[in-house]
Amino acid sequence: MVERSEGAYGFTVPLHIDLARGTLDGRPVFGLSEAAITSSLGPPSYVEHYTRRVDLGYGSRSRPRVEVIVTGTAWAIELEDPADVEARLGLLLALPPTALQARIAARYAGVFRLVRSYHCDAKGCFGLFWNRDGSRRIIFGTSRGHRYVGLQLTQHP
Numbered sequence: 699m700v701e702r703s704e705g706a707y708g709f710t711v712p713l714h715i716d717l718a719r720g721t722l723d724g725r726p727v728f729g730l731s732e733a734a735i736t737s738s739l740g741p742p743s744y745v746e747h748y749t750r751r752v753d754l755g756y757g758s759r760s761r762p763r764v765e766v767i768v769t770g771t772a773w774a775i776e777l778e779d780p781a782d783v784e785a786r787l788g789l790l791l792a793l794p795p796t797a798l799q800a801r802i803a804a805r806y807a808g809v810f811r812l813v814r815s816y817h818c819d820a821k822g823c824f825g826l827f828w829n830r831d832g833s834r835r836i837i838f839g840t841s842r843g844h845r846y847v848g849l850q851l852t853q854h855p
Contacts (some may be wrong), residue, residue, distance in 0.1 A: 727772045774850040782829040791845045
């Protein structure tokens with residue numbers, strides 16, 4: 699279960715993320731239904747319903763710890779808490795985007811390849827890595843003054 703309390707972003711302990719495996723605290727997320735995610739991670743702090751998706755948010759709505767985006771089954775994980783730890787990258791959101799890009803390139807060489815270097819343009823301030831078979835991508839950047847990292851399937855379920 700994703701632990702919740704009165705600490706930063708509603709949690710007391712860092713989440714452990716593995717971008718290569720697509721897991722949160724060792725639990726797989728991709729391909730799970732909304733009910734299965736809630737069963738595995740616990741009840742979300744909030745739920746946002748859109749036309750084609752549902753966002754399950756853990757932590758504050760204005761600054762979520764993690765969101766799991768579901769379109770039938772989970773297809774994306776969005777992270778915003780600098781206290782969270784990634785298996786190979788460590789405190790990934792404590793790093794400025796260009797340093798995070800260099801760390802992903804070095805520590806995930808052979809798994810993910812850089813396809814868009816971090817920069818700001820009309821589409822926003824972000825960078826992209828794709829895994830070798832093109833089935834997943836990492837998007838990272840800044841939005842509304844906050845750093846974020848997302849892991850997404852490239853094909854919606």
